[in-house]
Amino acid sequence: MDGVLPLYKPKGMTSHDCVNRLRKIFQTKKVGHTGTLDPDVTGVLPICIGGATRISEYLLNSPKGYEGEVTLGKATTTEDASGEVVAENIISSVTRQEIEHAMKQLTGTFIQVPPMYSAVKVNGKKLYEYAREGKEVERPKREITVYNWTLDSEEEIFEGPYPSFRFTVHCSKGTYVRTLAVMIGEALGVPAFMSDLKRTKSAIFTLEDCKTFEEIEAAKERDELASLLVPISEALSDLPKFIIHDTLASKVQNGLVLEKEQLSFYKGEETFLFVDESGNAIAIYRVHPTKPNLLKPEKVFHF
Incomplete structure (x- = not known):
């Protein structure tokens, strides 16, 4: 079987966990994901099966879409909810206008430094491995593009002590959305972290296209796994x-x-x-x- 499986990645699994489970389901080693999602992140994760592993780089390089939440007033080691709090600043309130202004400042093409708790490699070793050892190393800067932000929460004033707001963002490959959350905090002059995140789009695939592991297992029982795979020509329709x-x-x-x-x-x-x-x-x-x-x-x- 050859094709792309649009998987709905559940919370608590790494992208590699997903690949390992699908190797057993499809009974092949030729399985690869198209961009790491952190364990706490859910949503669209296209998985290449069989000969489609040869196009993973094209899907990896495609723009992505996310829905998430930023919480202000605290910073964590991992820049998301799974890390330890390393800074705290109780906030009385922040306005919608202030948040939208910060989003506007972070729209376009600019340089981003990936977080220490990430899979980016330095000298053949992943940054999170250095972080777990308590070591700081120089991180490679990367150019990213944020195409647009939307503030989804409806409040005009977000009140403390730790106000949060929902957002939608569309961005280029290589963008760390949890780092964008931190950068929004910096633009507002307060600590911040990403408290929730779901990927809603990757390449041509959206949440509506995705299959859960339960649906995949059920298809295997019916001997219909091949019907779940999107052909290479369709996966590359952009x-x-x-x-x-x-x-x-x-x-x-x-x-x-x-x-x-x-x-x-x-x-x-x-x-x-x-x-x-x-x-x-x-x-x-x-x-x-x-x-x-x-x-x-x-x-x-x-x-």
Whole structure:
């Protein structure tokens, strides 16, 4: 079986826990997730099965959507509710206007430093491993983009001592939303942490697409696991797609480099997907890095 399973990740499981459980269900080692979710975070976690593991990087690099909650007045070691409180400042109140102004300051492209309790690697070792040893190391800065924030709570004034508010955010890959919560606090001049988080969108997948482990186990009992998998061509539907056949399809399946001028349908796309007449993915091509008049294969699929 090859395809992408849109999983609803439950609270209390790591992304790796989910992969291990699905390896047993699907009876294959070729299972991979498309972006780590912390144990306390729930929601959309696309899982690549079989040959679809080869497209995990494209799903990983896609924008994400979240719904969550920020609590003001406290800071924690992990920047979320699971950590120990390391700073506290009782707050009388904060206004809707102040929060929305902070969100506006944190919209756009800027640099973010990942938290110490994260899976980012430094010198081959994960940051959370250093944190558990009580060691501080220099963390790699990364450029992220917050496309938009929405303040979902309806209050005009959020009263203390530890006011909280709900939000929706859409952001680029690599964004730590719990760090965004801390940064909102900094913009407001108070400590803060992320008290709740759910991923609502990843690549083309939304909460409505997701299957729970209970639904997956039930499908296995009915011998219907394959029906839960989204085909590669559909999972990559945000890429430009070209239907090809005959001689060109044969060249693509053999991974040949193509000349742009030979393709009448090509309109300057950087990366795109070739599919056959049945809609099955054949290959992902992109502009050649050193020969801009050529197109080279990134992935060729043989199922």
